[in-house]
Amino acid sequence: IVCIIKNIxxxxxxxxxxxxxxxxxxxxxxxxxxxxxRTNVISFLTTPTPTMLFQDLNDVIKTQEEPFxxxxxxxxxxxxxxxxxxNxxxxxxGQGGDEIFAGYPSYINPYFLELFMNFKWRFLVSQFKWYFRTYRNMSPIFFILSRPGRFFLKNKSKPFWIKKSFFQSYSSSKKFKNSLSQRLIQDLTYSTIPSYLRYEDKNAMRWSIETRLPFLDxxxxxxxxxxxAEYKIRNGITKYIFRKAIKDILPEKIRLRTDKIGFATPMDAWLKSELFIELTDNLIDSDAFKERIYWDWKKVKKEFEKYKNNEKNISLDVWKWII
Incomplete structure (x- = not known):
């Protein structure tokens, strides 16, 4: 977006x-x-830390008005x-760009599945060769051969710490068709973008800021x-048509990237900081936590001990317990 504005x-x-x-x-x-x-913009940077998160946690929860x-x-x-x-x-x-142009590597599977289900097998083979050169990964083939359509039709697996009876009462059975476009629509309207926009709007409003989302016009x-689909993923490259459109606008080092980080944070390191280990220990041992009807307290306690000892990486689960 920055480079396009500067170009215009x-x-x-x-x-x-x-x-x-x-x-x-x-x-x-x-x-x-x-x-x-490329643009000579004025750049402002922030480096969030576990201490900052700990200090701001109550305000972020209040801002979001829900677990996040x-x-x-x-x-x-x-x-x-x-x-x-x-000021x-x-x-x-840039919210929405990846969901419109299939920017995430996870979209490769539904793309290959669409080619397979539409009998475009020769093209599928050629596209997989390009994909393998880029990612050195065979998973799309195993995915297609195991159970076509599983990507869209499977129920979400139950977290180990949720009671089975509670999960079955509230789990969603929403299903979507076997095509890349349907997967993108799912993410735009149901799976990801609605929650991302809600998080963004609340964070922005907390600091008296309005956000505008050009990709979601x-x-x-x-x-x-x-x-x-071939316009969006081709020769092992995601966002194919968009990358073509911004040639000579975006620096090549960015335009030709094949990795995808997203808006990531070092969550595991943060949750293993002294502040958050103490917070989580106290939380898990509290009567209020033990009395919750929807999780298995003994499993939570056992798995958190493994997490602290670096025997298991369950940082996302630990975050859910905290929040």
Missing amino acids: SPNSKIKTFSAVFPGKNIDETKYINEVIK LGTSIYAQYSVMKLAHKN MKVLLD HEFVEKTIFLP
């Missing part, structure tokens, strides 16, 4: 706000610097806070969502 209006004075995590494998500072070199998915919501909260401190009132955000979505 070279004299625009643009400020950008980002969360970075120097030294972590999820850090995207080098890509931010590529944009800065993970610590990436706090990173976004921190970005909005930074923008507020710099910003309106921000542009309804006319843009209507024109792009049903483009042929």
Whole structure:
């Protein structure tokens, strides 16, 4: 978005706000610097820490008004806070671009499945060869051969710490058809985007900021969502047509990326900090926690001990217990 604005209006004075995590494998500072070199924007950075999260936790919960998915919501909260401190009132955000143009690697499976179900087997073979050169991964083939359609029709698996009776009472049975477009529509209207937008709107409003989402302009979505699947994923490359469209606008180091980090945070490291280990221990041992009807307290206690001893990575589950 920044590069497109600068391409349309070279004299625009643009400020950008980002969360970075120097030294972590999820850090995207080098890509931010590529944009800065190309556009000469004024860049503001924040590096959230476990101490900051601990101090802000009650306010983030109050802001969201509900339990929320993970610590990436706090990173976004921190970005909005930074923008507020710099007197910003309106921000542009890129939500929706990956869901429209199939930017996540997880969209590869439904794409290959669509080719398979439509008997485009020769093209499927050629596309898999390109995919394998990029990712060195055989999982789409195993996925297709195991049970075509499973990706869309399976029920979500039950977390180990939820009681079976409670899960069966509330689990969703919503199902979607076998095509990439249907998967994208699912994410746009049901699975991901609605919750992402709710998190974003509440974080923004907390800091008196309005956000605008160019990729979710309804006319843009209507024109792009049903483009042929081969326009969106081709030769092992996601967001294929979009990458073509922004050639010479976006730095090549970014345009040709094949990894996808998303709005990630070092959640595991944060939850293993002394502050959060103590918080979680006290929480799990509390009577209020033990009396909850929807989880198996003994399993929770046992698994958290394994987590503390680095025997198991269940950081997302631990976060759910806390929140």
